Amino acid sequence: MAGTTFCEVSELYNILNQNTPLSRLPEFNYLCLIDACAKGQYNASHIITLRCHLQDSKGKFIMPAGVEVESMRNIVVYDSNSSSLQGSAMECAEALTKSNRYPVQILKGGYQRFSALNPFIRTQKILYTIKELESLRPYTVELLPDQLYLGDYNALVNVSEDTSHVLEKGNLHVNVADSVAADLYSSFERICVFIGSHFVIFILTRSISEAWEHVLQCKTNMRPNRGFVQQLYDWELHTLGRRMTDIAVPCY
Template sequence: MKGWWEQLMHLLNDLNEMGVVLSRVNNSCRTASKEPVNTFQTVSSISDREVNSTDSDHSSIIPIQNKVVCEPEEVLVPALPETACVERGYITPQQVYNLLNAEEGQPALYDPYYMLILDCRSAERYKESHVVTARAAVTVIHPELGCLISCIELQKYSIILLYAEEGCSPVGSVKARADSPDLQRCFFQLSALGMDPVILLGGFSAFHALYPFLCTPRMVLLEPERHTLTIYPSEILEGALYQGSASQASNYRIIKNLHITHVVNATANCPDTFPTTLCYLRLRLSDDAQQDLVEALPLASRFINTALKAEPAGRVLVHCSMGRSRSSALTLAFLMEHRRWSLLHALRWLKERRACTAPNVNFLRQLLTYEEQLFGSRLTSLDDIRR
């Protein structure tokens, strides 16, 4: 009898433990049958082969029913973006790259008064190669004649950028004056005229090392000449993540010069242009109030992260038709999940690098929900991101 009683007690304990396990499973998973009819397959249910497929049909969003969708085992801890410490008066090569390729309606560089770039090196070095649309500084700030352009004309420019061959010493320091006297003279003469010039950190050599395709021996100043220039996607993470338009994604020169290896195509109809040479994730999305991103956000985030962490690391271009709404939503999802930034911080980061960023209100609301799923609580309000 004693042995029988012990066996019964062991059986009850096992059942009790099983109940605890089942309780944990029920708390952490929910079945798609409790969701609306048109649910979507989650990232965890799609194989790496499908995510990395070059066949756009294999990587499209496909409605799946009766799938088990598990909640994240643990929420993310929010982090703040880390920004490089740059000396006062300087601007980084990446910032210059994004300014050169900024778009507001049309490419900003097409406007002759958008940016005045002054090459403060020798005339010989300028003729060899210079940043696209740059002018020799001597044509604006002459060593003896002074400023050759009126203050009224100078005030028409949104940005005045100066650069020497190299240099990153504090503006006005003894070392800066010794390393690039012509640049320092131009800087303080323009400042005295009420201008607010900035200096390219590291000079022409640093910019040319990263973006040789934006350097040229040609003088490109007039508006018709500017319209012949190639406008590149915005660089969101240096040498890693880019965001742009469908036309840029189909331009072989851009793909080659940026060393793009992976593309997220968020358009409804634009085809994958280079399916035999690039790895595509095709998400057929519409930029409207009805488009559901429940599948697209984690899928794009995972695809981008996998590409950037590959050996060797890939370079990813995220695009929609104009590179403003759909592509922005997918880029933001990646920054939130894999950089652990709140939606507010991710949006600020993105807008600093791509000023035309404008996800529609429907996408913003879904991104707020995604933020809550990732971090366990809502960190951003709709009012914060619509200001």
């Protein structure tokens, strides 16, 4: 039995927005998201791809049809405002842990907190076809919630039809070729200054390996090219005064 654990809002947000480049939500054993709220609350509004929990005549949880718990990589349960390991979300999660090899995650803050921070990911839709799931356009993942995001040019051009509010806050364009030999190192300091001094402190206290582990938790298919890794390696020496990461290991 794998047990239960809390899942932060940003973690579920990133799970929902993984792509390769199509959304990962259609994958059979990728995510099972279960609503332990009352039926009326589920019908009114819920997170996309959600399944409503089912109960038998004795009030015991019943697994939704077609869900193979044993092979499910991410199982997340929430109620209206989960804040402790008690309540309907916990009861639902405990029923699932009996056969799942991975920990069942309980959304911290429940639906109320998630929908307040991410109102664009809620819906009243109940059933999705595979084609509909494949056509979902993922959002950029959060590296630092509400502060730092990871995306590509699509996120830049699709962020809004009105870009005036974006330009007011400033923007930084680092023009480099899409090549292993491209020089990003010379722009690292300028990038850090642009992001802000308080984030530079956060970044400077972490080695490449620690930063890489965090990025992989947010975006599971990230694979930087060797040229970029080498430049980060040099930047680590520049900022920390010593080399702390062995970039020869396979994950880099």
